[in-house]
Amino acid sequence: MPSPQSTQQPVNVTVTGAAGQIGYALLFRIAAGHLLGPDVPVRLRLLEVPQAVKAAQGVALELDDSAFPLLAGIDIHDDATAAFDGANVALLVGARPRTAGMERGDLLSANGGIFGPQGAAINAGAADDIRVLVVGNPANTNAYIAAAAAPDVPKDRFTAMTRLDHNRALAQLSARTGAPVTEIERVTIWGNHSATQYPDLSHATIGGRPALEVVGDDAWVRDTFIPTVAKRGAAIIEARGASSAASAANAALDHVHTWVNGTPDGDWTSAGVVSDGSYGVPEGLISSFPVTVSGGVLTIVPGLEIDEFSRGRIDASVAELVEERDAVRALGLV
Ligand code: NAD
Ligand code: LMR
Numbered sequence: 452m453p454s455p456q457s458t459q460q461p462v463n464v465t466v467t468g469a470a471g472q473i474g475y476a477l478l479f480r481i482a483a484g485h486l487l488g489p490d491v492p493v494r495l496r497l498l499e500v501p502q503a504v505k506a507a508q509g510v511a512l513e514l515d516d517s518a519f520p521l522l523a524g525i526d527i528h529d530d531a532t533a534a535f536d537g538a539n540v541a542l543l544v545g546a547r548p549r550t551a552g553m554e555r556g557d558l559l560s561a562n563g564g565i566f567g568p569q570g571a572a573i574n575a576g577a578a579d580d581i582r583v584l585v586v587g588n589p590a591n592t593n594a595y596i597a598a599a600a601a602p603d604v605p606k607d608r609f610t611a612m613t614r615l616d617h618n619r620a621l622a623q624l625s626a627r628t629g630a631p632v633t634e635i636e637r638v639t640i641w642g643n644h645s646a647t648q649y650p651d652l653s654h655a656t657i658g659g660r661p662a663l664e665v666v667g668d669d670a671w672v673r674d675t676f677i678p679t680v681a682k683r684g685a686a687i688i689e690a691r692g693a694s695s696a697a698s699a700a701n702a703a704l705d706h707v708h709t710w711v712n713g714t715p716d717g718d719w720t721s722a723g724v725v726s727d728g729s730y731g732v733p734e735g736l737i738s739s740f741p742v743t744v745s746g747g748v749l750t751i752v753p754g755l756e757i758d759e760f761s762r763g764r765i766d767a768s769v770a771e772l773v774e775e776r777d778a779v780r781a782l783g784l785v
Contacts, residue, residue: 461492461523463578465538467569468545469497469527470506472693473586476700477542478510482519485704486540487711494524498534498545498569531572538577542703543569543597546587556778559592563784566593570600570609577604584706585611586699590644591723592775594737598725599785606735607749610710611723613648613739615695615702616640619680620650624657627676628665634658639741640680640721641730641761642768643775648739649764650680654755677764714743719752730757730765736772 464481468474474497480486481493495514499507504527511525528534535541547561566585573581581604585594590611598609617640621632636656641649652672655662666672679686687695709720719741726732729740729751741752757765779785 459490459492461494462487462539463494463496463537464540464542465496465498465534466542466544467498467534468543468587470499470503470510471545472696473544473699473703474507475510476697477544477703478514479517479519480700480704482514482517482522484521486707488708489521492521492523495522495526496534496538497525497527498531499527499529500545501529504529531569532575535569535572536576538573539580539582540707541573541577541581541583542586542707543583543593544586544703546593548588556782559589559775559779560782560784562587562589562593563596563779563782566596567600567784570597573597574601574603581608582707582710583609584703584710585609585723586703588644589775591737591739591772592779594723595735595776596779596784598737606725609725609737610706610749611644611737611739612699612703612706613640613644613721613723614706614709615699616644616648616650616680616683616739617721618698618702618705619683620652620676623676623679624652624655624662624666627671628657628662630657630665635662636718637741638662638721639719640739641765642739643772644723644739645768645771646681646685647768647771648681649761649768650677651761651764652676653758653761654741673760709744710749711747713745713747719743722749724749724751727751729753730755732765732769733773736769736776738769738772 497507594611620638625632638655639651652662657665723737723739726736728734732738742749
C-alpha cells in the first residue's frame with residue numbers, strides 16, 4: 452500500500468509528450484507508484500509543444516481528480532529548460548512521427564531538433580542523479596543525439612527503450628511453451644529498436660533448462676519467434692490504427708523500475724545503453740544489450756558466447772545503428 456505519510460522528498464519525473472497516447476497510459480501509473488515504488492512521492496513535470504499544452508492541462512485535471520497519495524504536484528511546461536530543471540528521471544516520449552512522404556533523413560532531422568535541445572536542457576539543469584529513458588522513435592538514435600548534447604552528464608545515464616521488445620519476447624516464449632513468464636530468464640534483445648533487432652534465445656532458460664531445448668524447434672525460433680517479436684510494433688499499428696501505447700508505457704515503467712531497483716540474481720534485462728565496445732558494437736552507439744543492474748548502475752553482461760547465427764543478426768542491426776549515427780552526423784545534429 453502507498454504510504455501517504457512518507458517523509459521522503461518527492462522525486463522529480465519529467466515526461467515529454469505528456470498529452471500523447473503513451474503519456475495518457477503512463478502518467479497515472481507513475482502517480483500510483485509503479486515507476487519508483489509504493490513509498491516514493493513524485494512530482495510530475497510535463498513537457499508538451501505549445502499547441503498541446505491545453506490537452507496536457509486536461510490530463511493534469513484528471514490526475515488531480517485521482518487523488519493519488521504519492522503525487523506531490525504537477526507542473527506543465529512548453530519550455531525544455533524549465534521542464535528538466537531539477538529532474539531526477541526523464542522519460543522522453545514525445546517525438547516527431549514519420550508521416551507520408553518523409554524520408555529517413557527528414558525524420559532524423561526533425562527529431563534532432565527535439566532531442567538535441569532536450570539533451571542540452573538536461574545538461575543545463577537536471578539533478579546530478581538524472582536517469583534518462585528515450586521512448587520516442589527512432590529511440591536509440593534519439594538517445595544518442597540527446598546524450599551528445601549533454602557533455603556534462605555521464606553517457607551511461609542515457610538509455611533507449613527495448614524493454615517492450617524484451618517483454619514481447621517473454622510473452623511469445625511463454626505462449627509457445629506454456630511456461631509462465633516468471634520462469635523465463637536471460638532473454639536478450641540486441642541492437643536497434645526496429646525490425647532489425649535480434650531477439651535472442653540462445654542463452655535463455657525456462658525453469659533453469661535451456662529455452663532452445665524446451666522449444667525443440669529451431670525453425671520456429673528463426674521463422675516465427677524472431678520476426679513476430681521484431682515486427683510486433685507494426686502488427687499493433689496495423690491492428691489498432693495507432694502504435695502501441697499501454698504496453699509501451701508499461702515497458703517504460705519496467706525499465707526505470709529495474710534501473711532503480713536492480714535485476715534479480717541470475718537474470719538480466721534488455722536496454723539500449725551506450726556501448727563500451729562489447730560484442731563488437733562500436734563504442735558510443737546506443738544499442739540494446741543484455742544488462743544487469745545493481746546499485747542503480749547498468750552493466751552489459753560480459754563474456755557471452757555468440758554463435759554464427761547470432762553474430763550475423765547482431766551485426767545487421769548494429770549496421771543500421773551505424774547508418775543512423777552517420778546520417779545524424781552528416782546532418783550536423785551531433
Ligand atoms: P503521440 O503522437 O500520441 O504523442 C506524442 C506527443 O509528443 C504529442 O502529444 C506531441 O505533441 C508531443 N511532442 C512532440 N514534440 C514534442 C516536443 N518537442 N516536446 C514535447 N512533446 C512533444 O505518440 P505516442 O503514441 O505517445 O508515441 C510517442 C513516441 O513513442 C513515438 O515516437 C512512438 O513511435 C514511440 N514508441 C516507442 C516505443 C518503444 O518501444 N521504444 C513503443 C511505442 C511507441
Ligand atoms: C513499437 O514497437 O510498438 C513502436 O516502436 C512502433 C512504432 O513505430 O511506433
